[in-house]
Amino acid sequence: MRDHVVLLKPRVMSLVVFTGAVGFLVAPTSVDWMRLAIALAAMVGGAGGCGALNMWWDADIDARMARTAARPIPRGVITPGEALLIGAALSLISVLSLGLLVNWLSAALLAATIGIYVLVYTMWLKRRTPLNIVIGGASGALPPMIGWAAATNSLSAESIALFAVIFVWTPPHFWSLALRGCADYARAGVPMLPNVVGPEATCRQIIAYCALLVPISFAPFLIAGSSLVYAAVVAVLDAMLISRAVTLYRLRKGPEAARSKSAMALFGFSILYVFVLFVAMLAQAFTG
Numbered sequence: 001m002r003d004h005v006v007l008l009k010p011r012v013m014s015l016v017v018f019t020g021a022v023g024f025l026v027a028p029t030s031v032d033w034m035r036l037a038i039a040l041a042a043m044v045g046g047a048g049g050c051g052a053l054n055m056w057w058d059a060d061i062d063a064r065m066a067r068t069a070a071r072p073i074p075r076g077v078i079t080p081g082e083a084l085l086i087g088a089a090l091s092l093i094s095v096l097s098l099g100l101l102v103n104w105l106s107a108a109l110l111a112a113t114i115g116i117y118v119l120v121y122t123m124w125l126k127r128r129t130p131l132n133i134v135i136g137g138a139s140g141a142l143p144p145m146i147g148w149a150a151a152t153n154s155l156s157a158e159s160i161a162l163f164a165v166i167f168v169w170t171p172p173h174f175w176s177l178a179l180r181g182c183a184d185y186a187r188a189g190v191p192m193l194p195n196v197v198g199p200e201a202t203c204r205q206i207i208a209y210c211a212l213l214v215p216i217s218f219a220p221f222l223i224a225g226s227s228l229v230y231a232a233v234v235a236v237l238d239a240m241l242i243s244r245a246v247t248l249y250r251l252r253k254g255p256e257a258a259r260s261k262s263a264m265a266l267f268g269f270s271i272l273y274v275f276v277l278f279v280a281m282l283a284q285a286f287t288g
Helices: 002-007 010-025 033-057 059-064 080-101 104-125 132-136 143-152 157-180 182-188 193-197 199-217 228-250 256-287
Strands: none
Touching: 002 033, 002 080, 010 033, 010 143, 010 157, 010 256, 033 059, 033 080, 033 104, 033 143, 059 182, 080 104, 104 132, 104 143, 132 157, 143 157, 157 182, 157 193, 157 199, 157 228, 157 256, 182 193, 193 199, 199 228, 199 256, 228 256
């Protein structure tokens, strides 16, 4: 049972479900809790399907990387065929359920999320270009839009703002982790930015994306109910994020051990960053 849960990538799933729930709850409409429950269940299924299909396709890569060698398929406890069947079934059922029980706009966005992650990122970009995370990151940025569409059966500038926050946040988040696992990716033949252009250029890209994220993080002011409380929280988060990015940038030519430590500090904070930012949005929606 544990291996089947791991196959679905529960940590990735938790971020998908959380940001999707926030997208639903901050939408300018009364909360239909049953609709929310169905939408979240569909997103859980879609995210789990993506995880299983990703592990099915990338089983050869996972077996060559220390970080992923203990996953179920490389260990032989789940067969590739079983992973394919689970992933395809979960993906299909989640999209159809969301369309039939909620609305087809949110279902189309969920289908796009699955398609981008599996077909565009996993099968096409990941092994071909260091821009894999930049383009493929659209899949991780779509869940708030799915939640919004599930609540309103529409899209808007507000939902696009939620998408933009995660879309720009994704590259520095993953590149900071990739700096630590640079040799792992090189051994597996995956062209992640650090092992293609080097750590120095990667650190420049990270700080550039973090700087771009600062103005974009204020975009959710468009959402009804956002206020100076949200702005204050985001200002503090942005200052802390930039501080960590600058520290990493200063170590771009420094010792690898120090740079890796700084990169992991940025990676860890980036998770807290997006969580607190979306909590602030949610708090404003219910108290503003």
